[in-house]
Amino acid sequence: MIELLSLPFMQRALLAALLSGLVAPAIGMYIVQRKLSLLGDGLGHVAIMGVGLAFLTGTAPLPTAVVTCVVGAVAVELLRQRGTATGDLGLAILFYGGIASGVMMAGIAGQGAAGLSAYLFGSLTSVSTGDLWAIGILGVVILILTIGLGPRLFAVAVDEDYARVLGIRVKLLNLLIVVLAAVTVTISMRTVGLLLISALMVIPVATSQQLFIGFKGAFFGAMGVGVLAALLGTVGSFYIDSATGATIVVASIGLLAVSWLVAGPLRRRRNFIPYVEDHPHGAVEHERAENHDDGHAHEPGVKVIQHGDHVDYVHGGHRHAVHGDHYDEH
Amino acid sequence: MADNTPLLDAQGLYVSLGGLPILRDVGLQVHSGEAVAILGGNGSGKSTTLRTVLGLIPFQEGSVRLFGTELANFHAWDRVGYVPQHSSLNVSNATVREIVSSGRLSHHRVFQWPSRQDRAHVTHALDLVGLTDRGRWPFVDLSGGQKQRALIARALTSEPELLIMDEPLAGVDLHSQAGLAGLLGQLRSDGLGLAVVLHEQGPMADVLDRWVTLCDGRIVTSETQGATDCAPEPAKTSSMGWLDPVAGVRR
Numbered sequence: 256m257i258e259l260l261s262l263p264f265m266q267r268a269l270l271a272a273l274l275s276g277l278v279a280p281a282i283g284m285y286i287v288q289r290k291l292s293l294l295g296d297g298l299g300h301v302a303i304m305g306v307g308l309a310f311l312t313g314t315a316p317l318p319t320a321v322v323t324c325v326v327g328a329v330a331v332e333l334l335r336q337r338g339t340a341t342g343d344l345g346l347a348i349l350f351y352g353g354i355a356s357g358v359m360m361a362g363i364a365g366q367g368a369a370g371l372s373a374y375l376f377g378s379l380t381s382v383s384t385g386d387l388w389a390i391g392i393l394g395v396v397i398l399i400l401t402i403g404l405g406p407r408l409f410a411v412a413v414d415e416d417y418a419r420v421l422g423i424r425v426k427l428l429n430l431l432i433v434v435l436a437a438v439t440v441t442i443s444m445r446t447v448g449l450l451l452i453s454a455l456m457v458i459p460v461a462t463s464q465q466l467f468i469g470f471k472g473a474f475f476g477a478m479g480v481g482v483l484a485a486l487l488g489t490v491g492s493f494y495i496d497s498a499t500g501a502t503i504v505v506a507s508i509g510l511l512a513v514s515w516l517v518a519g520p521l522r523r524r525r526n527f528i529p530y531v532e533d534h535p536h537g538a539v540e541h542e543r544a545e546n547h548d549d550g551h552a553h554e555p556g557v558k559v560i561q562h563g564d565h566v567d568y569v570h571g572g573h574r575h576a577v578h579g580d581h582y583d584e585h
Numbered sequence: 586m587a588d589n590t591p592l593l594d595a596q597g598l599y600v601s602l603g604g605l606p607i608l609r610d611v612g613l614q615v616h617s618g619e620a621v622a623i624l625g626g627n628g629s630g631k632s633t634t635l636r637t638v639l640g641l642i643p644f645q646e647g648s649v650r651l652f653g654t655e656l657a658n659f660h661a662w663d664r665v666g667y668v669p670q671h672s673s674l675n676v677s678n679a680t681v682r683e684i685v686s687s688g689r690l691s692h693h694r695v696f697q698w699p700s701r702q703d704r705a706h707v708t709h710a711l712d713l714v715g716l717t718d719r720g721r722w723p724f725v726d727l728s729g730g731q732k733q734r735a736l737i738a739r740a741l742t743s744e745p746e747l748l749i750m751d752e753p754l755a756g757v758d759l760h761s762q763a764g765l766a767g768l769l770g771q772l773r774s775d776g777l778g779l780a781v782v783l784h785e786q787g788p789m790a791d792v793l794d795r796w797v798t799l800c801d802g803r804i805v806t807s808e809t810q811g812a813t814d815c816a817p818e819p820a821k822t823s824s825m826g827w828l829d830p831v832a833g834v835r836r
Contacts, residue, residue, distance in 0.1 A: 404695070414669065420639050468678060486620060
């Protein structure tokens with residue numbers, strides 16, 4: 256680990272990967288909440304056009320790809336807001352047009368598939384100091400916006416109509432989310448790669464939602480999971496000599512599997528409801544439950560469910576309902 | 586603001602969606618300390634009326650003024666509370682408190698996070714609707730009635746002067762319905778203006794001052810008494826129409 260960190264290219268690689276791991280889940284949280292999990296993938300396709308364009312014009316790939324992808328993202332959101340069948344078709348044309356024209360332009364520029372693959376799957380060890388600065392600055396901007404505007408972005412993701420009645424500029428914030436997603440995708444093209452970055456926007460979020468209750472908890476949890484996956488993937492790829500981007504994604508899937516193993520039994524216990532057939536109140540022979548007041552129903556771990564004309568409390572694996580001054584055991 | 590300026594003043598609203606007329610010449614006034622019910626069957630245009638006066642649906646004709654200001658120029662959204670039908674909510678694992686605290690956003694500047702004062706408002710609103718100890722629960726784990734109460738709390742956290750509610754008591758158990766009706770009555774006496782879509786008057790009857798009944802996108806009654814039945818067709822022909830050969834041909 257120490258000798259690994261003494262190599263300058265590994266230091267840059269690790270920093271770039273950690274930034275991707277931190278930033279991608281932050282914007283991914285809003286993408287997932289709005290059920291747009293595949294958006295990142297489509298934006299990755301559009302960014303390939305930017306890389307091809309950079310090859311063709313001889314400009315720096317990162318700024319060209321950022322600009323192309325942001326323009327593409329604005330087009331995506333405007334098509335999506337129209338919400339029609341032609342809008343859906345328009346998205347498909349944009350995504351495949353992006354990848355096809357990118358590959359074509361790269362070919363004309365004499366770079367071919369080999370030159371592109373460093374951007375499709377990442378090429379972490381070739382990250383330059385200039386790249387690192389650009390990634391760092393854009394990453395900080397994304398973090399400031401996703402955290403600072405957090406309460407508003409959350410309100411828009413939960414209930415657009417209500418957000419409008421709060422006076423929030425919903426269309427503008429929706430546009431901001433896809434633009435930030437586009438920037439995230441492009442700054443991660445050297446670390447995880449354009450075809451895989453979408454995974455780092457979505458999988459740490461899914462992992463964190465298994466482990467934490469609440470949006471805020473899941474938000475910061477997802478960033479932690481993303482950083483951990485980036486660290487494991489980068490270090491792991493150095494030792495087993497594998498592609499870094501792919502290793503980061505596999506590591507994040509591994510963390511998701513672990514979170515399932517940890518959270519599964521917890522969740523099952525929390526959601527267990529003993530089955531009771533529907534019955535009119537008082538018609539079924541019942542025993543008196545131990546006498547306790549309503550207060551315990553508000554403790555965590557006690558589930559309250561509507562059962563026909565009355566309310567049942569579920570706790571400790573049994574289920575009972577209020578009947579006058581006492582509780583009926585179901 | 587002059588005391589007699591209505592909080593909500595909608596006049597002659599015509600709304601059509603996809604070429605179909607949804608509202609025809611609908612008006613709605615709500616004053617401070619007044620509770621107005623909007624009644625009517627499914628598809629009569631109740632929800633559309635509420636969504637139109639909030640600017641969520643564009644109208645083709647008519648005018649909407651909130652607190653005396655044209656809707657297009659209105660920005661004081663912290664004075665308005667809205668309780669939508671809960672089916673439209675998109676939450677994965679947000680807690681009840683998180684959902685309710687978004688109601689405070691209309692008081693916030695753009696980059697502002699909730700303060701201690703905001704948290705106190707949220708706690709108070711949860712107390713009012715009887716969800717004190719549900720704050721840290723995931724919203725999705727609440728029963729239908731509790732979700733509805735949480736949405737009412739979300740609207741109340743902003744301390745609105747005008748509260749607009751779409752079937753707020755749907756799915757709420759009878760005991761809580763009475764409690765919420767009492768709460769709304771109390772707030773109305775304190776000067777809150779209420780516009781509420783209801784399927785039936787139920788326990789709200791004591792709170793309401795006026796009833797507006799919609800039928801097929803038109804107002805059929807606007808009185809201080811209960812609703813009348815909605816006729817499927819407005820009775821334009823004479824009662825002897827079936828004897829009139831000309832009318833028969835026309836039909």
